[in-house]
Amino acid sequence: MEKVLLKNIDNPNSADINEYKRVGGYRSLPKAFEDKPQEITEMVKKSGLRGRGGAGFPVAMKWLFACADTKFPKYLLCNADEGEPGTFKDRPILEKNPHLLIEGMVISGYAIGAQYGYIYLRGEYPGAYHILNRAIAQAYENNLLGDNILGKGIKFHLVVHRGAGAYICGEETALIESLEGNKGQPRMRPPFPVNVGVFAKPTVVNNVETLSNIPLIIEIGGEEYSKIGSPDCPGLKLYCVSGYVEKPGVYELPMGTILRDIIYKHCGGIKDGKNLKAVIPGGITTPVLPPDKIDCPMDFVNMPKHGSMLGSGAVIVMDETVCLVRVCHRTLKFLEHESCGKCTPCREGTGWLRSILERIENGAGVEGDIELLLSVSGNMLGKTFCPLGDGAASVVQNYIKHFRNEFEEHIKNGECKYE
């Protein structure tokens, strides 16, 4: 199938508005304006599109909740805080195809009645910041943003807001707090952002990839779109693959592509012909899978049935040379650093888990440490304010579940045998 999200990105001028128009861009926007906003939402509902940020929430449902709220103005926020380690799927859209995102946002804003949009961009993408600002300026010049878009009396303004290095801001309520100029700590729900979001107004937060699917849905219609990929979770998906594969990178494939095929068919298999040891399928906080568990369709519905999650579609492939205790420790070190400190189980738990893992990896583990890890993580699960703490606990439990012998070896031998 012809690429949609990654269309034309090998062209060095792909981020330019004229280049985007040349390959068919900005044709969905006038088409969308011919319909009523409710009809657009209906089309998105038929498409079956789910949010691509990690949670997989049905997009049209979020939109309908925001539409039903009578407070104005409404806001559309694009979550471009792509921070889940292993994830680099939004970066090519932001850097190479920014007008696709802008077109998607203007249409989405029209559908939900939002006249103001912000792109919350992670601070670690300085290049994308300049590219997006240039693209937005071009869109204003071409009357594709502003008070009277295409002379149709439709208003939508768009601003890029730079984050400053905080993983937790990928969580939508923390993102909203951060956009308001606060520490990025998640908010209690309810009220949900669709009712009381940024600046206390109804707010829809959608991921970059989600919004970039909207122009295609307008172009081919919801029903056609729903025929792409998995029947119960349709559409296009960007899978970003890193680690020990021959051809790492971002792959645009139908949702529900089998994980084994992504690794062996699309990415050319394991690097240097080594043996596969483990795969993280959706970013480092999703449950790790052993080699015999990778015949699973990579979508939001099927991955939980196979013991993991689609997450952000960030596949990290590890061969036999990788020490998984070390990877588990590094993951917890990250989560300890990124815990916002708001709730005790996460703030304290991530630190203790990291500390126990550290001594195991350094050869100072003692008998009972594995049970201690399970006990600490068990006391975190389901008791933290947001998914960060749950993620930390489940990471530890899943490494132990599938690779307990590695932990035991470290403790028994008093060393890490890997380089």
Place this chain on the structure above:
Amino acid sequence: MLSEAAIKELNEIRQKYPDASAALLPALYIAQREFGYLGADAYEAVSNALGVPKAIARGVGTFYAMYKHKPMGRHVVQLCTNVSCMILGAEKLSDFLKNKYGLEPGGTTPDKRFSLVIMECIGACGTAPAMLLNDDFYENLTEKYIEEILEKYK
């Protein structure tokens, strides 16, 4: 004190939000650029410019990893060591920077040419190991390649 140009820039940014405090993150970036890092003077300037209490500005500034709280070298090496980069050798590169340039994580070379910041994922996992040097991405790093890159930054 912020420069006149910075105040003007900040006023323009301020117009993009319905609420002055929403301009705090951009304002802290501006102050960091002007002062080199966020110290007492920088927080005071931001607080005065936006009407946000100093304690709030400092609380927010210290929450986010990309705001610096001590003087940095002329060029900031931001090396990722998260999982995808780690399994492909990022920690060895960190050791290399230490041994070859005396550049410790969080430290600055005596000639103030480079500072090293260890980053969490920078979204370059498919081309790991990777780093940002100031605002530029460098990917598929090796020791030799790092030497060549650093040569370009005087």
